[in-house]
Amino acid sequence: xxKKLTAISLGLTLALSISAGxxxxxxxxxxxxxxxxxxxxxxxxxxxxxxxxSGFTGYVFKKLGVSLPRVSSAxxxxxxxxxxxxxxxxxxxxxxxxxxxVSHVGIYVGGGKFAHSSSxxxxxxxxxxxxxxxxxxxxxxxxxxxxxxxxxxxxxx
Numbered sequence: 001x002x003k004k005l006t007a008i009s010l011g012l013t014l015a016l017s018i019s020a021g022x023x024x025x026x027x028x029x030x031x032x033x034x035x036x037x038x039x040x041x042x043x044x045x046x047x048x049x050x051x052x053x054s055g056f057t058g059y060v061f062k063k064l065g066v067s068l069p070r071v072s073s074a075x076x077x078x079x080x081x082x083x084x085x086x087x088x089x090x091x092x093x094x095x096x097x098x099x100x101x102v103s104h105v106g107i108y109v110g111g112g113k114f115a116h117s118s119s120x121x122x123x124x125x126x127x128x129x130x131x132x133x134x135x136x137x138x139x140x141x142x143x144x145x146x147x148x149x150x151x152x153x154x155x156x157x
Contacts, residue, residue, distance in 0.1 A: 029090050032063040033107065033115050040122040046070075053105050056117040057092060060107060064090075066144050072105040079141030084128075087140055093128065095136040102138055 036059070042050025046059060054072045061068050068075050076094050087093070087108045095104040106116030109125065114133075117123050126133060 027089075028064055029060075029107075029109070032060045033109065036060075036123050037115070037125070038122055039117075041117050041119045045117075051117040051123060053117045056115075056123055057105050057107055060115075061143065064144065068143065073102045075105055076102040076138070076141065079143035082140040082142045084137070084140065087128075088142070090142075090144070092141045092143060094138040094140065095133055096138050097136055104136070108140065 036048060036051070036056070039048055039056075040050050041052065042055075043052050044055070045051045046055035048059075051059065054068075054070060054075055057072075057075060058068045058070065069078065072094065075092060079092065082088075082091050089108060089110040091108040093106050093108050093114050094102045095106075096102060097104045104116070106114040106126070108114045108128070112128050113125050114128055115123065115125050118126070128134070128137070
């Protein structure tokens with residue numbers, strides 16, 4: 001009887017871990033971001049030919065069924081404010097890189113990282129607490145429910 005319970009328990013654990021892995025692979029957020037990693041930066045760009053920061057976030061969220069304003073400062077005015085300690089994958093993160101208020105936006109992907117279109121690297125993944133971005137962080141907004149895009153921490157190494 002003990003062996004039977006152990007086998008059932010082990011089987012259940014294995015089945016649950018396999019299904020959890022497939023949820024990560026099927027993430028709509030992941031499917032929208034991963035294909036554009038490496039796309040070059042282009043001022044005013046909104047397509048896979050080149051993105052600026054808000055063009056990138058607009059493109060990704062359009063894939064998820066959400067329309068965002070065109071520029072980062074206007075995107076900062078939508079959604080619900082989220083504290084840094086409560087960030088979830090899919091939240092928009094905002095920065096003051098110009099010294100004149102919100103001027104850069106990215107998408108939190110979990111694990112302390114965010115996806116954004118960098119003028120020097122194009123679409124890339126960067127640590128939120130990097131020396132450059134940590135001191136320029138302004139805040140975050142949640143623009144849609146987690147259930148809509150299966151917010152998960154994705155490994156973007």
